[in-house]
Amino acid sequence: MSLTNASPEAAASSAKTASFTLATLPASARNAALETIHAALSEAKDDILAANAKDLEAARKAAADGSLSQALVSRLDLGKKGKWEDMLKGILDVKGLEDPNLKGSHVFTVHEYSHRIVVGQVQMRSQLADGLTMERVSCPIGVLLIIFEARPEVIANIASLAIKSGNSAILKGGKESTESFVAISKVISAALEKTEVPNGAIQLVTTRDAISQLLDQDRYIDLVIPRGGNELVRYIKGATKIPVLGHADGICSIYLTASADKEKAITGVVDSKTSYPAACNSVETLLVQDTALKNVLPGIALALSGKGVSLRCDPASKAALGPLSLPNIQDAVPEDYDTEHLSLTLSVKTVPSIDEAISHINAHGSHHTDAIFTSDKAEAERFMNEVDSAGVYWNASTRLADGMRYGFGTEVGISTNKIHSRGPVGLEGLTIYKYKIRGDYQPTTGYGEGEGKIPWTHARLPL
Amino acid sequence: MSLTNASPEAAASSAKTASFTLATLPASARNAALETIHAALSEAKDDILAANAKDLEAARKAAADGSLSQALVSRLDLGKKGKWEDMLKGILDVKGLEDPNLKGSHVFTVHEYSHRIVVGQVQMRSQLADGLTMERVSCPIGVLLIIFEARPEVIANIASLAIKSGNSAILKGGKESTESFVAISKVISAALEKTEVPNGAIQLVTTRDAISQLLDQDRYIDLVIPRGGNELVRYIKGATKIPVLGHADGICSIYLTASADKEKAITGVVDSKTSYPAACNSVETLLVQDTALKNVLPGIALALSGKGVSLRCDPASKAALGPLSLPNIQDAVPEDYDTEHLSLTLSVKTVPSIDEAISHINAHGSHHTDAIFTSDKAEAERFMNEVDSAGVYWNASTRLADGMRYGFGTEVGISTNKIHSRGPVGLEGLTIYKYKIRGDYQPTTGYGEGEGKIPWTHARLPL
Known part of the structure; x- marks a missing residue:
């Protein structure tokens, strides 16, 4: 993890490169990284709450002169009863969403898929023709950009979800939570140094006014997830070519x-x-x-x-x-x-x-x-x-309408998009798939209908 | 179907309204509409080829003075050996992609899903808690905007795919194929009048320079599918908030x-x-x-x-x-x-x-x-x-890399997107899902962990 003052483009490029490595780490390595983060945050509680107190103090002053809402001050407070514990528990909850057991010939139902992380899962397998087999295998999307407002606990939550699903993530938080953001980031960053998760997989951008430049990085960033009010979401949808997962309103x-x-x-x-x-x-x-x-x-x-x-x-x-x-x-x-x-x-x-x-x-x-x-x-x-x-x-x-209530274990957000993922989005929404074909150098021109052509078989093979 | 000179906004709004009805038509009604279109086009062959001849004549003149490529002239020609027959066969091929048989307790594998149209398919079913059940049911995306270049046969192909998958479609073709476009459209339009497919479900926009205005209709249009060269695709990706399914390059x-x-x-x-x-x-x-x-x-x-x-x-x-x-x-x-x-x-x-x-x-x-x-x-x-x-x-x-070769029966296009649908996109790529919950007015505040709370069961139910 890097706490970076690099340019948004450099951060995005570095997250993309790291994503190729992260995507190939086994589940055990990704889970170990989550445990390491959990332990490091537990140990650093006092330092992080001290940093959070600085954010709170500044926010209370701003609230006193009317430039910040009391609700925002409340959302900033990591010391509020149960909040710290919930944040730590959330990391282990995400770790607990196990990758599927791949052994045997069990056919997973769609329902089972939605309850598991599907990185590396063979979703279908077929014979296209004699000696030519195809598999559809789930994989991470690549690089996520998460833009959030005040809540500092989102950093740990999103970093966990990204690592668990094998995606790089770029996080950009609101300015009110900067001290907390930096403190949590340093701890997570140091913790990840001890793991197999590549440097650059989690990028924390603290540069002021970096949002519009990040939204231009469609070459490197695959999905934007805004976590905030509808003004933020509407602005983002209008300002980027990158797909945006989320909802503006809830009428x-x-x-x-x-x-x-x-x-x-x-x-x-x-x-x-x-x-x-x-x-x-x-x-x-x-x-x-x-x-x-x-x-x-x-x-x-x-x-x-x-x-x-x-x-x-x-x-x-x-x-x-x-x-x-x-x-x-x-x-x-x-x-x-x-x-x-x-x-x-x-x-x-x-x-x-x-x-x-x-x-x-x-x-x-x-x-x-x-x-x-x-x-x-x-x-x-x-x-x-x-x-x-x-x-x-x-x-x-x-x-x-909530991922926990739907039984998805966790929730990235609620989507009103009409493609990819709709409603409460679990970890399945952070994956896509690729097609693998294994052959023997057959020329495609040899297949088809008619004399002298080899027919396609398109037969389903067991998973 | 309307061949419209209405404003792009009116066309999009009308397609959206029609999409709500189309989405609820049974498969039998959608299939009957495809048969009706097939019969009407077969009967109107001479008229359509006569209109196509006018496009061809204009294109040949333009090619002679160098303002149009010979390749484009060739793509315009509906009378070319086998092309007309392929266009008609394509409609029946799309019809032949059957909706799944819903009776019994057969658990569909993901592989089976990708080979079927999944409108109205229950993908998962679970009990959230006692007396509270949830289903995930596939449904059409809504309104598709298809922008294509010269090939006039694409009109019949896309209209078939849209009707089969229960989506409204707005088609915008290139100016070189206008006469063919109008002729085919009139036939399809008259044919659909005799079916249950609502007027407005297929909109054919002939207004010149309507593309940029159509791309602004993110309120009504859910997905843009460009069928053309990479310049077209790049332009579209940069000019709209609507998700775009396709690929710019194939390097x-x-x-x-x-x-x-x-x-x-x-x-x-x-x-x-x-x-x-x-x-x-x-x-x-x-x-x-x-x-x-x-x-x-x-x-x-x-x-x-x-x-x-x-x-x-x-x-x-x-x-x-x-x-x-x-x-x-x-x-x-x-x-x-x-x-x-x-x-x-x-x-x-x-x-x-x-x-x-x-x-x-x-x-x-x-x-x-x-x-x-x-x-x-x-x-x-x-x-x-x-x-x-x-x-x-x-x-x-x-x-x-091709939908037919992958065994998907047909192909909407090839996607290099990292969300929703990747690689050759079959009809599955034109669907999404919704969550249905059936309950007994239970208050959500009664559920959870702890004293006096009712636990969530989150149990899987048979499909």
Whole structure:
């Protein structure tokens, strides 16, 4: 690992060269490196927390004069209860995601793949023709660029994920966490010196304003993963030719029908809205079937109100809730339905049918996670088939959209991309594959249909 | 299908809306549409060839005054022996790629997936917790933008692939094939009117200079597939935020070692270079182990020379070939090793070791397809592991890099991307997946480790 003041181009080039070596290290070497990092960080706790305290002090001053938010100060704090321990545990969790056991002829299902790291895994094997065999083998993507905001623990998390999956990584953090970043980096850097992971595989860029130059390195960098707010993500998507994995917004909706279970639906909406309002998978818009306005909506509105949620209502839903005389009822404006509130605010809109609900979600949502609350199975299946989102749920909280909850063990982020990896991205999302062909110098012109040609066999061989 | 003079934004928006319906059509409806297109084109052969004759006449005039290449004129000609029949057969071939049979509990292997269209295929199924199940289901990507140059038969090919995979497609062709494009489009458009494929699912844009505006429609378009030369591909990659699937260059190399079979290696290099020199999978650089210069290279050079191939040699290889007094030996300049000749020219470079060969390929190649010719298995495996290309071959012709030859039935293109789909891309590359969760309104806050929490089960369920 290098803590570098080198140019972004030099950092990217060096990460690329290192990636070729890293990609060929056995799982045992990659796991050993994670153990070494874990031990080194454990030992250096006091030094790192002292550095973190400097960041915190500066941030508190900035917060006092109003130039920084209190939320950011809180995210910076590595000394907060459980945070340090979680960071260390995360490294071992990543190590624990084992490479698959390659012996024997066990056929892995796709499900099994998604739960394992697939570097070096033969995904298919076939005979193209006599004496000509082909394998598809998984491999790392190459070089990842991770751009993150305040949270200093992300450094250890991302370095672990990159090493485990055999990818080089370039990390660029926010300026508020510089002292912590440097301290953690030095420890990881010294630790990696003792391992087989090549120097340059993990690059930490501290140069100010390096982001735009890093985004130009499409020759060396294969994937950008932004970890931050939607302004950061939008900026990055517009500024680079490199593929970007992530999501800008999380405008999630619930379509509440008249047949939804009245009591349970309260639990579902309250959990979706209030269990972590600042998360991307929290619900932002409640679409209410017109026939549900009188019987189903009021109980939900009452419960939400009790949790301090403000409702931005269209005229029909406002009228339906009138008799309750709730505080925090406001008139919705059109922009509300395109807004990720990230707070205890919920947009409410009345729709006459499932068609309108689906159209609204496909047009105004962010293709992240959307749910239908109904007792009608056919209606639910239609909703799940027609809503174009990474997650489509029937009677389930939108807050389930999370790699840990999906059982992926860890999560690189949540993707609303339409290619490669969609929804919570596990380590599988950091791999691609290559085709290996083994032959005997056969000329391709000899194969095909017709007289004198050798036929292709294209037969599947056991894995 | 619409043959549209609408604005690029309107075309893209309409394709997006249609994609939601198309994505939910059953395979039978998509297949029926392909049959209808096939029948309509068969019937309209005379009209279409008459329109094609107008394009050809204009192109021949342009070729006569030097403003168009003869090769382009040839590619325009739909009346050329076998071309019309191949175009029609291609539609039925695409139809023949069946959707998987979903009944029973058969576990599909990844290999099987890649040979089938996977729209609506359950790829994994698991229990997240009691009463909370998750499925990963394949689905179309959404809207494809295909930009192609002269070949008019691409319209029928791409329309078939899009319909079969459940994606909307916007097609933008080159101006030289306008008459053919309009004629084929009208027939396909009228045919689709009789099918369940929604109007708007296939958009044909004839507006001049619409490409840059189409490339701005990242709100509606999910993937761009350029079918043309590397100038087109490079321009597109630089001009859009939409992911681009394809390859700009095909600088493929063969590393020839001293242990290669002398006779068979001749066949392998000659096939790789001469069987279709203008193809992206033809070899452009021959890296020669220094100890192979005297014994292995001469026979190959002689055979290549007999086929009219010019060699651009470095001093060591030139010296080794001196005694043969071959014509067509030139001094290589550094740029030769970064050049896709696309003709009967081959760059030759001497390297002292496999390390140098691998480094050269990773630095100068285009990560498309590279081969090693050796009798040493360990050396071959190392080459295949360390060369960062979509195809890595041992004693096999680079010309094997092709969807038909790989057994994928058809090919959308060859990708040198590091995410989503790499190498020859079959219909699998036009799909992504979504996660469906079915629950009973459980609050997410109730799950986890610790007292009073419900544990996640994350158990695999049968497919």
